[in-house]
Amino acid sequence: MTDLLLRDGRPWMPGQPLDTADLLLRDGRIAQIGANLEAAGVETLDLDGALVLPGFVDTHCHLDKTLWSGPWVPNTGGRSLAGRIANGENRRAELGIPRADYSAALLATMIAGGTAHVRSHIDIDPSVGLAGVEAVRTAAERHRGRVDVELVAFPQGGLVRRPGTAELLDEALSGGVEVVGGIDPAGFDGDPTGQLDIIFGLAERHGAKIDIHLHDGGSLGAWEFELIIERTKATGLGGRVTISHAYAMGALPADEQRRIADRLAEAGVAMVTCAVGDAPVVPLRVMHAAGATLALGNDGIRDLWTPYGDGDMLRRIGTVAFRDRLLADEEIELALTAGTLGGARVLGLTDHGIGVGGRADLVTVDAATPAAAVVGVPTRKLVLKGGRVVARDGQLAD
Amino acid sequence: MTDLLLRDGRPWMPGQPLDTADLLLRDGRIAQIGANLEAAGVETLDLDGALVLPGFVDTHCHLDKTLWSGPWVPNTGGRSLAGRIANGENRRAELGIPRADYSAALLATMIAGGTAHVRSHIDIDPSVGLAGVEAVRTAAERHRGRVDVELVAFPQGGLVRRPGTAELLDEALSGGVEVVGGIDPAGFDGDPTGQLDIIFGLAERHGAKIDIHLHDGGSLGAWEFELIIERTKATGLGGRVTISHAYAMGALPADEQRRIADRLAEAGVAMVTCAVGDAPVVPLRVMHAAGATLALGNDGIRDLWTPYGDGDMLRRIGTVAFRDRLLADEEIELALTAGTLGGARVLGLTDHGIGVGGRADLVTVDAATPAAAVVGVPTRKLVLKGGRVVARDGQLAD
Numbered sequence: 176m177t178d179l180l181l182r183d184g185r186p187w188m189p190g191q192p193l194d195t196a197d198l199l200l201r202d203g204r205i206a207q208i209g210a211n212l213e214a215a216g217v218e219t220l221d222l223d224g225a226l227v228l229p230g231f232v233d234t235h236c237h238l239d240k241t242l243w244s245g246p247w248v249p250n251t252g253g254r255s256l257a258g259r260i261a262n263g264e265n266r267r268a269e270l271g272i273p274r275a276d277y278s279a280a281l282l283a284t285m286i287a288g289g290t291a292h293v294r295s296h297i298d299i300d301p302s303v304g305l306a307g308v309e310a311v312r313t314a315a316e317r318h319r320g321r322v323d324v325e326l327v328a329f330p331q332g333g334l335v336r337r338p339g340t341a342e343l344l345d346e347a348l349s350g351g352v353e354v355v356g357g358i359d360p361a362g363f364d365g366d367p368t369g370q371l372d373i374i375f376g377l378a379e380r381h382g383a384k385i386d387i388h389l390h391d392g393g394s395l396g397a398w399e400f401e402l403i404i405e406r407t408k409a410t411g412l413g414g415r416v417t418i419s420h421a422y423a424m425g426a427l428p429a430d431e432q433r434r435i436a437d438r439l440a441e442a443g444v445a446m447v448t449c450a451v452g453d454a455p456v457v458p459l460r461v462m463h464a465a466g467a468t469l470a471l472g473n474d475g476i477r478d479l480w481t482p483y484g485d486g487d488m489l490r491r492i493g494t495v496a497f498r499d500r501l502l503a504d505e506e507i508e509l510a511l512t513a514g515t516l517g518g519a520r521v522l523g524l525t526d527h528g529i530g531v532g533g534r535a536d537l538v539t540v541d542a543a544t545p546a547a548a549v550v551g552v553p554t555r556k557l558v559l560k561g562g563r564v565v566a567r568d569g570q571l572a573d
Numbered sequence: 574m575t576d577l578l579l580r581d582g583r584p585w586m587p588g589q590p591l592d593t594a595d596l597l598l599r600d601g602r603i604a605q606i607g608a609n610l611e612a613a614g615v616e617t618l619d620l621d622g623a624l625v626l627p628g629f630v631d632t633h634c635h636l637d638k639t640l641w642s643g644p645w646v647p648n649t650g651g652r653s654l655a656g657r658i659a660n661g662e663n664r665r666a667e668l669g670i671p672r673a674d675y676s677a678a679l680l681a682t683m684i685a686g687g688t689a690h691v692r693s694h695i696d697i698d699p700s701v702g703l704a705g706v707e708a709v710r711t712a713a714e715r716h717r718g719r720v721d722v723e724l725v726a727f728p729q730g731g732l733v734r735r736p737g738t739a740e741l742l743d744e745a746l747s748g749g750v751e752v753v754g755g756i757d758p759a760g761f762d763g764d765p766t767g768q769l770d771i772i773f774g775l776a777e778r779h780g781a782k783i784d785i786h787l788h789d790g791g792s793l794g795a796w797e798f799e800l801i802i803e804r805t806k807a808t809g810l811g812g813r814v815t816i817s818h819a820y821a822m823g824a825l826p827a828d829e830q831r832r833i834a835d836r837l838a839e840a841g842v843a844m845v846t847c848a849v850g851d852a853p854v855v856p857l858r859v860m861h862a863a864g865a866t867l868a869l870g871n872d873g874i875r876d877l878w879t880p881y882g883d884g885d886m887l888r889r890i891g892t893v894a895f896r897d898r899l900l901a902d903e904e905i906e907l908a909l910t911a912g913t914l915g916g917a918r919v920l921g922l923t924d925h926g927i928g929v930g931g932r933a934d935l936v937t938v939d940a941a942t943p944a945a946a947v948v949g950v951p952t953r954k955l956v957l958k959g960g961r962v963v964a965r966d967g968q969l970a971d
Contacts, residue, residue, distance in 0.1 A: 247941035249902040452898040456851065482905070482948050483895050497881050500850040504647040507880070543645035550880050 178202070179562055180214045181537075184222035186529045187229075187545045189512060195224060200535040203561035208531060220564075222539055225556055226548055228511070229528045230291025230536035231488035232518025235386075235419050235447045235472025238295040238314065238324070239273040239307030243477050243486070244280035250482045256363060256390060260332055263479045264302055270479070273298075273307040278314035281476060281486050286321045287566040288487040289538035289555045292522055293322060294386070294472070296329035296356055296419075299347055301339040308347055321565040325522060327386050329356035334373055335366040341373050348381040357387035360402070361395055367402055375406050378415070384523070386417040386447075392455075396423025400435055404442045413443025417470075417521050421446045425455025432458055436465035445521045448513075449474035449491070450498040451481075459499050459509045470517040471495055471510070488514060489538075490552045507546035535562035576600070577960055578612045579935075582620035584927045585627075585943045587910060593622060598933040601959035606929060618962075620937055623954055624946055626909070627926045628689025628934030629886035630916025633784075633817050633845045633870025636693040636712065636722070637671040637705030641875050641884070642678035648880045654761060654788060658730055661877045662700055668877070671696075671705040676712035679874060679884050684719045685964040686885040687936035687953045690920055691720060692784070692870070694727035694754055695745075699737040703745055719963040723920060725784050727754035732771055733764040739771050746779040755785035758800070759793055765800055773804050776813070782921070784815040784845075790853075794821025798833055802840045811841025815868070815919050819844045823853025830856055834863030843919045846911075847872035847889070848896040849879075857897050857907045868916040869893055869908070886912060887938075891947045902944035909943050933960035 181198040186208060197212040198205055240263065242248050248270065252259040267273075285293060297307040308326060315324035328347035330340045334357065344355055355377045360367035378385050391399055400418065407416045424432060424446060439446065445468035448457040462469040473491050476484030496510035519527035526534045539557040542548035558566035566572050579596040584606060595610040596603055638661065640646055646668065650657040665671075683691065695705040706724060713722035726745035728738045732755065742753055753775045758765035776783050789797055798816065805814045822830060822844060837844065843866035846855035860867040871889050874882030894908035917925035924932045935957040940946035956964035964970050 247945045249942070249944065250900040252900060254898075254900070453854070453896050477948075482900065482902075482944065483891075485949070493881075498851050500652075502648040502650060502652070502880065504880075544647070546647065546880065547645045550875075551883070 177563065178214065178217045180212060180217045180219040181227070182219055182221045184225055184227040184539060186227040188529050189508065193544065198227065200559070200562040203535055205529065205531055205533045205535050208529070220557070225539040226542045226545065227529065228289070228538045228540065228545070228548065229515040230538055230558070230560065231289050231492070231514050232292045232470065232522065232527070233285060233290050233472050233488050234294045234417070234470040234518040234521045235449055235474055236293060236295050237475050237478060238278040238281060238293070238311045239297045240478040240480065241277050241281045241476050242270065242272065242479070243277050243284065245277055248479070250479070252480055259480055263298070264300070264332060266479055267303060273303070273310035275310045275313035278311050279317045282314055282318045282322055282324070283571055284486040285488065286318060286558065287555065287569050287571055288489060289558045289566070290488045291322060291536035291560055292325070292518065292524065292527070294325045294327060294354065294522060296327040296386070297352070298331040299328050299340065299343045300330065300332040300337055301343065304343060305347055305350070308350070308352060320563070321560050325354060326352045327354040327356040328352045329388070330358060333358065333364045335364045335369040344377055348377055348383050352383070354384040354386050355381070357385070359389060359391050360387070361399055362391035367399060371402060371406050375410050375412070378412060379410060384415040384417070385412065386419055388419050389421050389423070392423050392426060396421070397427060397431065397435065400424070401438070404438050404444050407442045407444050415523070416443070417445040417447055419447045420449065420454070421457050422455050424457045429461070432461045433465065436461050436467045440465045440467040445470060447472055447521065448495060450495040456495060456498045459495070459501060459513060460506065463509050468517055468520045469513045470521040471514040487552070489548070489555070493549045493552055496549055504544055504546035507549050511545050511549050536560050575961065576612065576615045578610060578615045578617045579625070580617055580619045582623055582625040582937060584625040586927050587906065591942065596625065598957070598960040601933055603927065603929055603931045603933050606927070618955070623937040624940050624943065625927065626687070626936045626938065626943070626946065627913040628936055628956070628958065629687050629890070629912050630690045630868065630920065630925070631683060631688050631870050631886050632692045632815070632868040632916040632919045633847055633872055634691060634693050635873050635876060636676040636679060636691070636709045637695045638876040638878065639675050639679045639874050640668065640670065640877070641675050641682065643675055646877070648877070650878055657878055661696070662698070662730060664877055665701060671701070671708035673708045673711035676709050677715045680712055680716045680720055680722070681969055682884040683886065684716060684956065685953065685967050685969055686887060687956045687964070688720060688886045689934035689958055690723070690916065690922065690925070692723045692725060692752065692920060694725040694784070695750070696729040697726050697738065697741045697745055698728065698730040698735055699741065702741060703748070706745055706748070706750060718961070719958050723752065724750045725752040725754040726750045727786070728756060731756065731762045733762045733767040742775055746775055746781050750781070752782040752784050753779070755783070757787060757789050758785070759797055760789035765797060769800060769804055773808050773810070776810060777808060782813040782815070783810065784817055786817050787819050787821070790821050790824060794819070795825060795829065795833065798822070802836050802842050805840045805842050813921070814841070815843040815845055817845045818847065818849070818852070819855050820853050822855045827859070830859045831863065834859050834865045838863045838865040843868060845870055845919065846893060848893040854893060854896045857893070857899060857911060858904065861907050866915055866918045867911045868919040869912040885950070887946070887953070888950045891950055894947055902942055905944035905947050909947050934958050
């Protein structure tokens with residue numbers, strides 16, 4: 176592994192002044208941060224005052240579903256959750272997805288945009304089996320060293336209502352998939368206790384993490400938050416459980432949001448928001464005030480569910496900030512924190528972020544401040560993964 | 574004026590097939606559209622199958638307020654409407670706005686993105702006077718021939734509650750400003766009848782159009798819609814009155830939305846939506862079904878009100894489509910229609926859009942379909958204004 180000296184950057188370390196400094200990268204990690212560092216024989220890159228950010232963490236996407244780099248496919252999903260699920264399954268064969276080439280093309284775009292870590296849900300059901308796992312693993316392998324990909328065995332078509340799916344999740348987890356997924360245990364699957372029994376059972380048996388899609392709104396969604404929080408406490412899985420989307424959270428009254436955020440923080444249950452369309456965004460200021468973990472993701476990108484999305488995590492961070500009406504710089508930085516350090520917490524990474532000893536997963540941009548970077552979405556000048564330059568000026572480096 | 578033959582484009586003419594055709598531009602207008610056109614001695618540009626769209630129409634922005642191209646200014650506006658208005662006025666002097674250089678820089682970005690027409694609200698109050706009108710006129714003059722700018726004399730600080738403002742609006746309209754503005758006649762100005770008396774009176778006296786900011790929500794906002802509709806019918810100003818933002822519309826129950834849309838269509842009152850932050854979007858499908866006019870705009874761009882915005886009208890069209898959850902291609906095209914032809918209707922342009930005799934204000938992009946262009950926000954290959962190339966590959970041409 177090559178060492179590297181980054182000269183004259185402005186590293187973003189939340190809570191510290193944005194001073195110009197050099198960063199010495201050794202063996203894939205940040206060895207030193209300071210003024211006028213000396214490192215004989217080490218290759219030097221001049222950052223010219225660029226802002227240095229931690230690599231972005233996309234904690235919620237669907238690499239197996241994407242049509243990225245393929246022909247334009249007009250959306251035929253309709254508007255109901257059940258209809259969209261059926262459409263997604265019915266057109267897979269025709270469009271040849273999951274397809275490693277599409278997933279790899281999307282990963283390339285993500286890497287060029289500065290994403291260092293990805294958690295991807297992978298549809299698993301008796302019709303597609305584990306083909307999505309294989310396709311995305313193939314794609315991730317092509318980008319080994321440029322991005323780390325964690326998989327979620329995701330029962331998109333239901334778990335209790337879809338016989339044979341639980342066994343496939345079990346098989347996926349046995350084969351190394353790191354996270355077990357779930358989907359609307361009440362509103363879609365119809366048996367909240369039943370679904371959570373299966374998910375938490377699988378997680379305990381395999382030492383897996385948990386990440387549950389929860390679109391259910393209003394008091395139903397809020398009740399399911401409590402159910403998941405209680406299960407997490409009962410099983411001791413705090414720090415390893417995530418509720419994705421959590422639409423109910425964004426639409427609840429402020430005092431109820433605060434109460435739930437406190438409960439999430441206490442139980443070690445995280446939330447992930449993607450600011451999809453007009454769906455409610457998990458309130459960043461409330462989560463921050465409670466000390467609860469919040470992370471961000473792109474969700475579906477150019478697939479049978481949605482024609483939207485570009486895989487650019489910095490733009491998504493900006494969209495979340497815009498949708499949550501974060502205005503002051505320190506508010507906007509909450510979105511950047513969620514899209515970097517918050518994501519790292521969800522993934523269980525202890526060495527992400529800019530500091531001595533941290534992994535040298537870094538992004539440099541020309542921007543006056545971190546908030547200006549979120550708002551302006553400038554081209555990523557350099558993307559480093561494990562201390563190696565993997566992209567320059569928005570293009571893969573090799 | 575130079576004539577031009579555009580070879581092998583795919584012009585978007587809603588309702589017609591997206592066939593490859595040539596476009597012959599003469600004297601700033603589209604003279605012919607068809608296959609294998611001949612035009613001896615006319616310069617030819619090969620579009621290589623690029624999609625050809627009408628120039629974008631930004632019907633709601635604030636060119637006088639922008640800090641575009643200036644240093645980053647952290648937002649200090651807070652969250653209340655009154656507080657943001659006060660902050661906007663109080664920091665003008667310190668930041669040297671309105672400033673023609675900033676407005677011109679933003680116009681340059683808009684032009685490069687394919688915007689052909691802009692309607693800009695201009696703050697007018699006893700403290701700033703008509704300085705904003707002068708600054709934006711200076712900026713527009715620098716870009717004469719590249720973009721058309723229409724001004725709104727906008728009483729941002731109130732009209733009834735702010736003595737001296739009505740007289741300044743009168744002066745602005747006498748000096749050629751085309752539109753008289755208003756702001757929350759009830760919720761902010763406190764005297765809906767009083768404000769509308771002034772606005773409609775000025776419009777009738779000067780032959781001006783009307784464009785009223787309406788942030789008031791719920792039943793108050795809906796009641797104001799009715800008030801404006803009734804005034805419009807009583808004064809015969811149908812086709813010349815616009816309600817901007819109209820947040821109440823997006824949040825009303827569907828049957829009430831349909832009823833109001835029918836009333837708007839009947840009275841000739843348009844709405845403009847900007848999809849700002851998490852504010853409700855005027856529902857595009859409902860407005861379309863009723864035959865009511867809907868247009869789009871960027872609203873504030875990098876100013877004391879908001880740190881967000883980039884002036885790119887195609888991206889804004891995409892944001893509106895995303896926020897309104899437009900999924901099928903024909904739904905997404907509604908947003909493109911609003912951002913081009915809808916805007917033209919609001920501005921009273923009768924010759925905008927792609928057809929023989931239309932003004933040759935055109936944008937070309939590489940995209941499979943109009944929906945794909947809205948979703949993907951590709952670089953604008955060519956921007957033509959009055960038949961002349963004014964930008965290429967996202968940069969001004971001269």
